[in-house]
Amino acid sequence: MTLLSVRNLRAYYQTEAYGISRTVQAVDGISFDLFPNEIYGVAGESSCGKTTLIKVISGNIKHPLKVLEGSVIYNFNGYQVDMLQISEDELRRNVRWKQISYVMQGSMSVLNPVRKVIKTFEDIVRTHEGITDKKKFLEQTRAHINRLGLPTDVLNAYPHQLSGGMRQRVAIALATVFQPALIIADEPTTALDVVVQRGVLHMIKDIQAMSKNTVLLVTHDMAVHANVTDRMMIMYAGRIAEEAPTESIFNAPLHPYTQHLINSLPMIGEKTTRTSLGGSPPNLANPPGGCRFHPRCPHVMDECRTVVPDLVTVKERHRVACHLFKEDSV
Amino acid sequence: MRKFVLRYLIPRIIQYLTLIFVGITLTYIIPRLAPTNPVEAQVSMMIARGSSLDPDAIEAMRAALTELYGLSGSPVEQYFAFWSRLFRGDLGPSLGNFPTPVSEMIGQALPYTLRLLIPALIISWIFGNFFGALSSYYPENKALNVVEVLGQVVRSIPYYIVAIVLLVVFSYFIPIFPFSGAYPIGTRPDWSSLDFILTYLEHSVLPAATLILVGFGGWFVGMKSLTSNIISEDYVVYAEIVGLKKRNILVQYIMRTAMLPQLTALAMSLGTVFSGALIMEVVFGYPGVGSLAIRAVYSNDYSMIMGITIYSIIGVATAVFLIDLLYPLFDPRVRYQ
């Protein structure tokens, strides 16, 4: 059973200013599935389209972002939701926060600066379930954050009184008030120190282990993926380059881009020279034809320049989009 | 609390005193920069006007003027004398209505100005901010777009013109409101009579409407540009993703934070708003400080103009100070450092 299945998703930014129109092909033909009870990672460099992908699957599509084709279908224990068709009202009432919650990039600033933290909890619970008994609500909220290892007094603090790490953990506590089926965490630990990052990621892992739901973890930091996710995809220039269980990605990467990414990671205790790829990630307003990685690829072939490689399954649960690999070649 | 006093209160008090100090010093310096000897100019102007004052009165006036301008002694002495008179609340006699003290006349006119200004200011601030926020949160709404255009129109035009347009339209072409004054000529203010209060209110409609309209436009436009930034703040985007109701987001997340800079803006704008009220009074012949000022101009009543200037500076500075004091009530970031 799948929780989410995304098929052939194409989402572009279309802007026009003073007669100059620009199209940024941020998500260009992406298909993948999410299953219950897993931590799925999305990795990629800046402006590879990962944030756009998150926007689309969380139903947060606003001008100038436009979905051109594809489908995003959820199945929450039999409750089917087509993210691209659902009405704003139904989305708000039945899906948001109850089924899908979100830990945002820059979560440090998601809390209203002029209200106490408890008020944000109150707003969320009141909107989605209603509060009849204020005392009971307070008790439940306290129990909830204590369960997540946060001290009770954060509730009565204003956001600016909390440290960055604490605010991030509050954001996670907010995301888990209703035990949603999917928690989307977009760069949840960027800008946090390693020790705090470790604490926050532990918290996410613990919550997932407790409630057996699905966590979609988006981060550019490969080392985080290595330690947290079960399965992951590597995005490059708006497309999936490779998707596999995390161990395979790190131990047996297939796509030349993935290989390079893994090999260039420095490690404590390893001083051998590591090299970078030449060139730069393409501009998505004007991407190269064929495989978008071909200008930087050490194994580039003629067909790479013209033919877009399909994402093919080469092993069990291991898909790669590269002309070096064909469905039956491995 | 001690921290609050040290870090917030004391700097504000210093600021308040600086404001008054610089303002008053300015009014002290300005007359001294004038190329002519103001005393003789005044006296000769009075005589030229053929005032039927006897020589003794002219001498008294000359003495009063010399003291008023503080022209005896060295500049430093003059300056201290100037301040010491201010502390005694002595602004000298009015030259137009010699020898009624200036402070007494201002004291009579000021309530009219304040009764008009304060409610108009509050109403325009509240409504302007409310609709400004609304219009940036619902950019598609037609009615709000119309309001926005109106707001921009009145905002860009000087007070005086708005007042005149209202006056011409509503008391000349469509005479539904009285032409000028705060009550019919010949009536004596009688605050115990309901009839008087009603005519008073009727006379105040147009002046108040001018103030509210112009103020509304300003706050509307300011709030709109402010909120359009706040809307893209993380915590607002978050509130939307969370699925909160729009009304909840608008009030608790957008307006509440936007209100804070607008409160500061309110304090900053008081001087301008006060000036606007003076002009408006002139148009409507409303018996407040503005009318007093214009009469003073026409009758060459220098001490009155000086007095009004000083009063305005102290009044506005005090109002700004009070708003500053209120600010921490609304912003927890100031309250808990």
Next chain:
Amino acid sequence: MIFLSYDSPYDPSKSFVVPWDLPPSWEHPFGTTSRGQDLFWWLTFAVRNSLYVGVVTAIISRVISILVGLTAGYRGGWIDRVLMAISDTFVVLPLLPILILLSFLLRESMNLLNLAIILGLFGWSFDARLIRSQVLSLRERSFTRTAVYSGTNSFWITIHEHLPFVLPIVFATTLNNLLWSMGMEVTLSVLGLSDLSTPTLGTALFWANQHGALVAGVWWWITAPALVTAVLFLGLYLLFTSINEYIDPRTRLRLIGG
């Protein structure tokens, strides 16, 4: 209308050149005044002179605000504190009474240029504040430090690194300043505190008031200048907001593809 003024058949300083108190007609589009002047042609001069006041004021106050803003922002420290204390005072103070006081004292030598200079000396404070806070944030940005360590001196840093960011603010505030100073001119003239022999939008209203135009039924004498002022102000406002959006650095960055 400004250009029309050069082609006016009538001299604005003369009165009783046309029959007085005529309502608007083809011959006299805005009617004539009780002083025997053709209102339309008279107003062409008024607009020209008012704009003159506005532009001169704007230039003077721009220069002061840029100087004060850049200096306070870049130098910081006590220079900044002193400059800002002064400009805060100017922002908050009720300028009208002070201006009344000033023009009252200078009434003898008040002409358009002096009026503009006085307004310019009083109209810089808010914009200096804006510029200062912009420079303050620019100063903390890395590219300022890059310039410092490129051996560039403060003067060129201000010119090359900061001015391009400050100019759009200057431009945007020019509008407000223009409108403010022209509005002030109207106000002071209506109070009879400017050179009343020069036609401006303010003196037009002053003379209309003096002759009790409304009471006398010469409604066009008040209405025409009021409407012309309103249209002029609105036009300037719209013109500036659209240009402003165009030269905003954010727009500019978007245009060059950022």
Next chain:
Amino acid sequence: MSTSEKLLDVQHVTVKFHIGGLLGGTFLTAVNDVSFSLESNKPEIFTLAGESGSGKTTLSRVLLRDLEPTAGRVLFEGRDVSTIRKRSEFIEFMKKVQPVFQNPFETFSPLRRVEAYLFDTANNFKMASNDRDAARVVDDALRNVGLSLDEVRQRYPHELSGGQIQRVSVARALISQPRLILADEPVSMVDASLRMEIVNLFRKLRDEKGVSVLYITHDLATAYYISDRIAIMLRGYIVEMGPVEDVLERPAHPYTQLLKESVPEPAPQKRETWARHIELGATEVKEYGRIGCKFAGRCPKVMDICREADPPNVQVGQQMVKCYLYSERGEKAAAEAQP
């Protein structure tokens, strides 16, 4: 060894900030009694590592003469940098000490072409006598970082990738042929696939140009990769300093141990250590104000003595460690604590 043989000699530098208003407020010690030095004749890459609030960026500002230390002094080539007053002396200083900043997109004004900064640098430091000379100097510097003048000419910052701009930034710093480059988090905002080419650049500068690099970072993995020596900072103090292999492979200070353990390794098979649960510390402000060792609140090996006074600096093998665990007094205290 006399100080004149040192390129950079930081002696007991302390920086206190006054926070709060004009009258009240408290002092925050951002940098506390920090000393280290770089040899003049042996170019090296020295890393200052620490988390946010450790004082590393403040220290870098002191070294760049952006900030006066409250106490202590910084000698560059034997001269106390706080005695630099004249502009000509400052130019001389900047010629030898150049910075590379963190955010590539902030390093150059978005409204100016990047080459303007390169030419400014060449002209202001009198590296060229005319325009053509300047172009050659600039081109040389760019070639050192794998670019050329033709590639960056007429370009605005946003037209280059983060990696490219960061290389231009390094090239700019190289124009005046400095002896020391201060690089404050130069790769933290650069994409992973481009990161190593910049990091490798610093190695190349050290080996081929004899430039010393002070690398300031929170990223222990790249620090390990390029540096020769490392100093770990915590709340203003250097708590451990020594050759990078010693410090990071066998950390002695409990804080360094925690830090190292918290760095996630890009190896899924080695998850266990990282996954061990930890106690998160108090807020920054609380730790700054702590008397004694700033780490005492979170240290698994804390002793009473740690909360009483600043730990001493102790030599442990090749490392300097600021911890009671290795001092005689600490050992005595630990022995007494044993039943």
